[in-house]
Amino acid sequence: MTCRSTTGVSAPGRRVAGVGVLHASPSTAPDQPSDLEAVLADVTDRSRHLADEGEVEEQPEELPSAESARFALALAELDGTEHVTGDADVGFAIQSVVKVFTLTAALQLVGEELFDRVGREPSGDPFNSLIQLEHEKGHPRNPFINAGALLVCDVLMDAADDAFAAVAGLLGDLVGEEATVNDTALDAERESASVNRAMGHLMQSFGNIHHPVDEVVEVYLRLCSVTVTTRTLARAARFLANDGVDPRTGAPVLSEPLARRVNALMLTCGTYDAAGQFAYDLGFPCKSGVAGAVMGDVPGRFGVCAWSPPLDEKGNSRAGRAALHLLSERLGLSLL
Numbered sequence: 001m002t003c004r005s006t007t008g009v010s011a012p013g014r015r016v017a018g019v020g021v022l023h024a025s026p027s028t029a030p031d032q033p034s035d036l037e038a039v040l041a042d043v044t045d046r047s048r049h050l051a052d053e054g055e056v057e058e059q060p061e062e063l064p065s066a067e068s069a070r071f072a073l074a075l076a077e078l079d080g081t082e083h084v085t086g087d088a089d090v091g092f093a094i095q096s097v098v099k100v101f102t103l104t105a106a107l108q109l110v111g112e113e114l115f116d117r118v119g120r121e122p123s124g125d126p127f128n129s130l131i132q133l134e135h136e137k138g139h140p141r142n143p144f145i146n147a148g149a150l151l152v153c154d155v156l157m158d159a160a161d162d163a164f165a166a167v168a169g170l171l172g173d174l175v176g177e178e179a180t181v182n183d184t185a186l187d188a189e190r191e192s193a194s195v196n197r198a199m200g201h202l203m204q205s206f207g208n209i210h211h212p213v214d215e216v217v218e219v220y221l222r223l224c225s226v227t228v229t230t231r232t233l234a235r236a237a238r239f240l241a242n243d244g245v246d247p248r249t250g251a252p253v254l255s256e257p258l259a260r261r262v263n264a265l266m267l268t269c270g271t272y273d274a275a276g277q278f279a280y281d282l283g284f285p286c287k288s289g290v291a292g293a294v295m296g297d298v299p300g301r302f303g304v305c306a307w308s309p310p311l312d313e314k315g316n317s318r319a320g321r322a323a324l325h326l327l328s329e330r331l332g333l334s335l336l
């Protein structure tokens, strides 16, 4: 475990044997921020056993994330202090978590006009469902399901000179290091992109995708294949906790109202058809991806990320979800 600045004493332990018994008593006062190191260590101890359970999305062997038993938790405070446990510096493909940054880049370039072409409602369906897209005439429910992310890529292809660079550049600036694509992950993505292509063609048939579908899908797949770590995702989420301003550089990323809207979409749509349960359990905005990352932010406080590859039936990290649930209860993070 790598941790910085251990300042607190261990918080009173609560017996937690698994996800089903995570709940703290409502009358229990949340742990104080000075206990962060101890809380993160304890949450890690109590949730990482789930890193051995569940399905693991196929990952190229070159990516260490292919091993199921990986687990990491990272919390990045607005003043730059980072607290991490486990495999927080191990790289993996960002996958759907990138949709937060594609949405942000599109809002930077076209503002809320974006929502003429993509909705803001939870889908209640799996992230790659074609059925709803057909019923709703090629208008994706939100920017965080696959169809919505493809649509956002199509918008970026008009609004930016280089759609990939607009998003990768944003992510690189937020993290403080260049965003690079893992070519092995990208090859694997290209081989399993049939449903994404089908969604692109369906939206194109309704006039809602303007560029050649293969080009739109390629931008999206390259973005999904950018390498990140648990630590860098926690850091990248901080602008959302800071009213749209990147606390690392002081640069405005989004206006305060738009940053709040990204948070609202993460809270309601960021974890697909489990978004209601995440809001109930965690109570702060999150975005998940099939490599096992769940990135979130707690406004005014910090960016956070949990990572563990085995997924539950909705495609969210089992141990990551359990860890953030515990963290929320221990630190009183629910905004609701």
Ligand code: DON
Residues within 6 Å of the ligand: 095, 096, 097, 127, 146, 189, 196, 221, 224, 288, 289, 290, 291, 315
């Ligand atoms: O679109 C795909 O198939 C993947 N590259 C990304 C999927 C993903 O992470 C969606 N989420 N949970």
